[in-house]
Amino acid sequence: MSKMKACVLYGPLDVRVQELQVPQLKPDQALVKVKAVGVCGSDVHYYEHGRIGRYVVEKPMILGHEAGGEVVAVGEAVTNLQVGQRVAIEPGVTCGKCKFCKEGRYNLCPDVEFLATPPYDGAFCEYLAMRADFLHPIPDHMSYEAASLAEPFSVGLHACRRAGVKPGDTVAVLGLGPVGLLTVVAAKAFGATKIIAADLAPIRLEMAKEMGATAVVNAQEQDVYKFIMQETGGLGVDAAIETAGSTATNLLAVQAARRGGKVALVGLPPNPEVPFNVFTIADGELDIFGIFRYANTYPTAVELLASGIASVEKLVTHRFTLDQAKDALDKARTDKQGSIKVMVNL
Template sequence: MSMNISATMKAAVMTEPRRIVTEERPIPELNDDEVLVKVMAVGVCGSDVHYYEHGRIGDAAVEYPMILGHECAGEVVAAGKSVSRVSPGDRVAIEPQTTCGRCPACKSGKYNLCPEVVFFATPPIDGAFAQYVKAREDFLFPIPDHLSYEEASLVEPFSVGIHAANRTGLKPGNTVAIMGMGPVGLLAVVAAKAYGASRIYVTDLEPVRLEAAKKLGATHAINVREQDAVETIKTLNGGLGVDVAWETAGNPKALQSALLSLRRGGKLAIVGLPIQAEIPLNVHFMTNHEVDIYGVFRYADTYPAGIEILASGIADVNSLITDRYPLERTQEAMDRALHNKSGSLKVIVYPNG
């Protein structure tokens, strides 16, 4: 099953730090259970920017040349002979990973922890800044006609917020603090709203991000250049800490503030990945308040809910898209995301025009 496609495609290839060129690459060949997708929109993620700038994240080092990009959606154009869930012409969001399905993590439903996971744009795996990608059929999810490809690409970062909500058991009526209003933090606001949080406190340094958070559903926005996050949250929350706090910026001070903003018995999710592996935290506070701490690594089984929530129109996530670039200008897109944090929210690349 396939549409008429050529043997080669254009791809934006990173050849060294801060250098991306457009090359011709072979169209990926499909196994029986795989699907070829014409990529229509790819969001630039913070991890893409980090690989672009530094060439590594922790132990993961780029092997040049490499294709970045993993927040993606597109149209099915070909399918392997055993594929039954999707057909050419279907519009899909792509969960950008493949897991083994056999290990203890996969069998327990925590497939994001699969030691054999293959994840787009994580060295040495190429990503989605290309006209076509292939994916196993069980990691493709049809999207309704009224959900744009751009919105569908946002299901990937949105999934991180859904996973944080699931991990911390966020319930209707809970109060939540979210530290860091990058794209993941902003979409975490939407997740908190969808899960019924009564008050959503957000913090950041940039006014444009705080304004965006309020448009998406944050009830209180705190500029940490002007106010102390912990004191302000407790004052606004009747002198109490919040039920749940998520740190989404990968910033040591933000993580410390997230912890200290909790009520007794509160729950902390560490979502952001800081440069340094070790950060001082107040152990006395953790024990005296009997705080639960959750690590958040990507997500598992979030795409159906993510698509349904975004398709419901609960928030205008299109307002997050501030910059748009064709594939040939992917390097400009990366530079924009790297250098314009005070103005850009989500940068989108369009591999097929």
């Protein structure tokens, strides 16, 4: 077990499956045989452009950060895991010592080592060495694909937690990519009784119903703001969660929230400056929350997905092998209307 296959990004649209050394374990790490890896929008962006904002691919890098697998070896200091355990892999290893880690907001750690974020390699490989406290056991009946979906699901859980979603609330989810669809599941888990989901693609709107949305609206066919007002008796929603990453949906989230409501901004628009109406925000006493990844969500994510709260494997519309990783990335890049979650199974 000295060599392994890995999908390596060399530059825009240039990925190669090649043989690399299996990583050596540190005392606090476990070696995981990767079983399933979801293709994320960030993987596609690095594949297409070679960078995301200030994160630039300057040397060959393994993609992938949504993963599940089986522990095949443990370091000498590891006491919480055993060989043979099935795990969901939380991809951001933090320092544990800074102000943010000590506050429990370790997603803000400035020294985080996040899989497939330059300069750190990711999980499109046969074996991955990971600090053991970021490996979360999953039950035998839970699939490795579901384990990989714990990562985008964690974003939805974190958004709902930050926005204070509670039983009886009305929630709007604006944008139904995998994160948006799993945010629908998260809102359901938090007890929201009305979940309004908006997108442009019929396949995603239908999937939102499967995941627990009580009303869906096609933004190409209807005015989403008017639809939300009709569904809420003119009040607006208790929490508007933006997951599309467009200027229009950022603005819509603020408009759709009721007076005293919450707005959670998950998606990142192409232009970072969005012309919000400050009068609307101040006069309505809106609480606006930025959402960056997640913290303290993985055990809950695993428990909820294992409970069968939603048939999340239905989100996986296309499956590829590691040797077909380029095809997987191209499918996710070029077929946004016909695919939802593209998965690489090893």
